[in-house]
Amino acid sequence: xxxxxxxxxxxxxxxxxxxxxxxxxxxxxxxxxxxxxxxxxxxxxxxxxxxxxxxxxxxxxxxxxxxxxxxxxxxxxxxxxxxxxxxxxxxxxxxxxxxxxxxxxxxxxxxxxxxxxxxxxxxxxxxxxxxxxxxxxxxxxxxxxxxxxxxxxxxxxxxxxxxxxxxxxxxxxxxxxxxxxxxxxxxxxxxxxxxxxxxxxxxxxxxxxxxxxxxxxxxxxxxxxxxxxxxxxxxxxxxxxxxxxxxxxxxxxxxxxxxxxxxxxxxxxxxxxxxxxxxxxxxxxxxxxxxxxxxxxxxxxxxxxxxxxxxxxxxxxxxxxxxxxxxxxxxxxxxxxxxxxxxxxxxxxxxxxxxxxxxxxxxxxxxxxxxxxxxxxxxxxxxxxxxxxxxxxxxxxxxxxxxxxxxxxxxxxxxxxxxxxxxxxxxxxxxxxxxxxxxxxxxxxxxxxxxxxxxxxxxxxxxxxxxxxx
Numbered sequence: 010x011x012x013x014x015x016x017x018x019x020x021x022x023x024x025x026x027x028x029x030x031x032x033x034x035x036x037x038x039x040x041x042x043x044x045x046x047x048x049x050x051x052x053x054x055x056x057x058x059x060x061x062x063x064x065x066x067x068x069x070x071x072x073x074x075x076x077x078x079x080x081x082x083x084x085x086x087x088x089x090x091x092x093x094x095x096x097x098x099x100x101x102x103x104x105x106x107x108x109x110x111x112x113x114x115x116x117x118x119x120x121x122x123x124x125x126x127x128x129x130x131x132x133x134x135x136x137x138x139x140x141x142x143x144x145x146x147x148x149x150x151x152x153x154x155x156x157x158x159x160x161x162x163x164x165x166x167x168x169x170x171x172x173x174x175x176x177x178x179x180x181x182x183x184x185x186x187x188x189x190x191x192x193x194x195x196x197x198x199x200x201x202x203x204x205x206x207x208x209x210x211x212x213x214x215x216x217x218x219x220x221x222x223x224x225x226x227x228x229x230x231x232x233x234x235x236x237x238x239x240x241x242x243x244x245x246x247x248x249x250x251x252x253x254x255x256x257x258x259x260x261x262x263x264x265x266x267x268x269x270x271x272x273x274x275x276x277x278x279x280x281x282x283x284x285x286x287x288x289x290x291x292x293x294x295x296x297x298x299x300x301x302x303x304x305x306x307x308x309x310x311x312x313x314x315x316x317x318x319x320x321x322x323x324x325x326x327x328x329x330x331x332x333x334x335x336x337x338x339x340x341x342x343x344x345x346x347x348x349x350x351x352x353x354x355x356x357x358x359x360x361x362x363x364x365x366x367x368x369x370x371x372x373x374x375x376x377x378x379x380x381x382x383x384x385x386x387x388x389x390x391x392x393x394x395x396x397x398x399x400x401x402x403x404x405x406x407x408x409x410x411x412x413x414x415x416x417x418x419x420x421x422x423x424x425x426x427x428x429x430x431x432x433x434x435x436x437x438x439x440x441x442x443x444x445x446x447x448x449x450x451x452x453x454x455x456x457x458x459x460x461x462x463x464x465x466x467x468x469x470x471x472x473x474x475x476x477x478x479x
Contacts, residue, residue, distance in 0.1 A: 032102060033149060034062075037156045038069055039097040046308050046336065049160035050076075051150060052099040053181075055136075056120045056170035059103045068168050068186055069099050075191035076198075085195045085282075087297050087304075087386060090338050094304050098157045100149050108171045109134060109185070122146065124169055124183070132175045134183045136167070146181050162307035164202050166194070192288035199283060203303040205296055208284035210271040225299040226283060227268040228275050236263060238277050238295040240388040253279060261294050298387050302394050310343055310380040310397035312336040321376075323405045324431075329364040333378045333399055341384065348377040366407045371430050374403040408432045408476040424462045427474055429454055435476040437461055443471055451478045 041047065052072060054065045071080065077092040078084025088095075102121035110117050110125035123141050127133040136142030149155065150163050157163055165181040174188020178200025184193045199205040206224030230236050233249055241261040242249070251262030258279045267276035267284075276284065281293035292300070312334045323329050335343040347357035349369075354362070362378070381396040410429035418424055427437070434453055438446040452459050463470070 034101045035152075035155050036066070036069075036099040036101065037096075038066075038099055039073060039095070041093045041096060042312060042336070044096055044157055044160040046312055047096045047160060048094055048304060048307050049157040049163045050095060050097045051155075051157055051163050051165050052097070053122070053146060053149065053165060053167045054099070054101045054104075054170070055122045055124050055167050055183075056104050056106070056108045056118065057101070058105070058107055061107065061170065062101055064170070065101055065168065066099065068170070069097070071190065072166065072168060072184075072194055073097055075194050082191060085191075086291065087301050088195075090340060091301065091304050092339055093337060094308055096157065096160065098155070100155075104170075109169050111173070122167065124167070126171075126173065126175055131173060133177050134169055134171075134175045134185060135177055135179070136181070136183070143180055164198065166198060189286070189288050192282070192286050192290075195292075196282050196286045199292070199296065199300065203296075203299045205283050205299060206268055208267045208276040208281055210266040210269060210274070224268070226277055226281075226293070226295050228263075229273055231263065231275070236275075238298075238389075241277065241294050241298075250275065251279075255279075294386070298389065301382075301384065301387050302390060302392075305382065305394040305397075308336060310336055310382060310395070311378070311399050314378065314399040316401070319400070320402045320404070323364075323366045323403060324407055326365075326367045326407050329366055330361065331364065331376065331378070331401065332361040333380060334360065335380050338382070338384075344381045344383050346379045346381075348375075348379060350375055351377075366405050367409055369405055371405050371407065371409060374405065376401045376403050406431045408435075410435055410474040410476055412472060412474060418462070422463060424460065425472065427452070427454070427459045427461060428457055429474075429476070430457060432476045434478050435474050436478040438473050438475060438479075439463075439470040440473075441468060441470055446473070448479065 052069045057065045071082070074080045074082040074084070076085060076088040078089050104121045105119040108118045109120060111131060112125060112128040113131045122136045122145055124134055124136050146165050150165055152158065167181050167183045169183060169185040171185040172187040173185060174193065176184040176193040176197040178197035180201060182198040182201055184190065184197055204224055206227040208226060225237055228237055231250060233239055233244065236242065238261065247260050247262040249263050251257055251260060251264050253264050261277050263275045264279055265272060265275055268274035277295035278293035280290055281296055282290050283292065283296055314333045316331065333345065335345065337343060345358050345360060347354045347362045377398050377400045379396055379398050387395060408429065408431050410427060410432055412425050412427055415423070415425040432454055434451055436451050437449045439449055440446045
């Protein structure tokens with residue numbers, strides 16, 4: 010439930026680090042990697058008195074477990090599978106009184122963010138849009154002293170210390186600790202995180218929702234090619250629109266009733282967390298896909314890469330090593346492919362690439378590591394969000410020598426041509442057993458080549474060239 014258009018692993022023994030910031034205290038709850046490549050959940054305390062700090066931190070633990078699993082919670086997909094993509098933090102702000110306003114019962118509380126339930130349903134919880142509500146949230150989220158300041162994306166989630174079930178999802182996801190905490194938490198968080206829309210047809214607050222942005226899980230289109238989730242619909246077995254029968258519960262189709270309207274608006278599945286707000290009803294395939302794509306729109310599939318320099322000069326024949334560290338999901342590995350000048354290198358599908366410079370002609374090259382998530386949970390990715398690329402500009406200028414054009418001469422003589430590049434001087438060596446080598450001469454290439462002739466009548470020998478001279 011969006012509200013009135015305001016726009017785990019932490020089990021026993023929560024490990025915290027904290028930073029005081031004026032009237033608020035910042036906590037680091039959970040880190041899986043650098044904030045610069047993680048989605049960061051920031052929990053905010055509303056309706057907690059100074060004596061209830063530990064209660065708030067316990068509620069944060071429960072919220073993390075509701076997303077990722079732990080304690081009494083099994084977690085929610087796709088959050089569990091992509092739990093390594095999230096860090097979590099908290100802001101404790103003291104409220105003078107516990108709870109929240111309930112206008113329906115003329116109950117007023119003095120709290121940090123001035124939250125209130127709606128007067129009709131006593132369910133939708135909102136905060137003021139100005140400096141005493143959402144503006145205060147924005148100040149904490151953008152605080153440069155906060156441990157999440159370098160995060161690519163911050164999801165603010167306000168936990169309201171109130172026994173009455175409720176919440177909303179605008180610029181900040183809001184959930185009370187009463188009622189179906191997990192069901193409401195995940196539902197409301199999906200609004201700001203992935204732009205998912207409500208799939209129920211009842212208008213909860215009488216507000217104008219006509220100007221909502223497009224949502225990946227609601228549509229007015231009944232023409233198949235215009236349905237946003239058409240790649241999930243099997244037209245051989247699924248009617249469009251799709252009858253809302255229990256026998257169609259497993260199908261992804263086009264079910265009428267969504268976006269606060271019983272007619273004219275459609276949803277992908279008969280039931281989904283974005284329709285029921287109930288723990289035990291999972292997010293449907295279309296909502297799950299939207300979330301996975303959102304994750305990759307905020308973070309890179311490549312967590313780090315070496316060398317860190319974009320431009321690499323290679324002047325030695327020694328192996329040049331390049332590597333990437335994928336940001337791995339919990340239960341499936343990301344695919345890796347190395348490319349040289351846009352062409353796949355055969356068999357180069359590991360996280361480490363050892364490049365042999367002498368096997369490549371000297372010059373300028375583009376080396377890329379492409380890391381891709383081939384999850385079955387995403388069928389439609391036109392923006393290629395699930396792939397990340399790390400590129401290096403290579404300049405290869407290594408000594409390269411080779412022998413060509415061998416020819417036997419009259420009288421037992423032997424001649425061959427030495428060619429090469431990036432070589433000033435080199436030695437020609439000979440051996441009769443490939444074990445013991447004798448230096449014959451030190452030479453210089455002229456115009457990239459040298460013609461060498463042996464002394465007539467010498468025994469059968471093997472030849473090689475070595476740079477620098479030995």
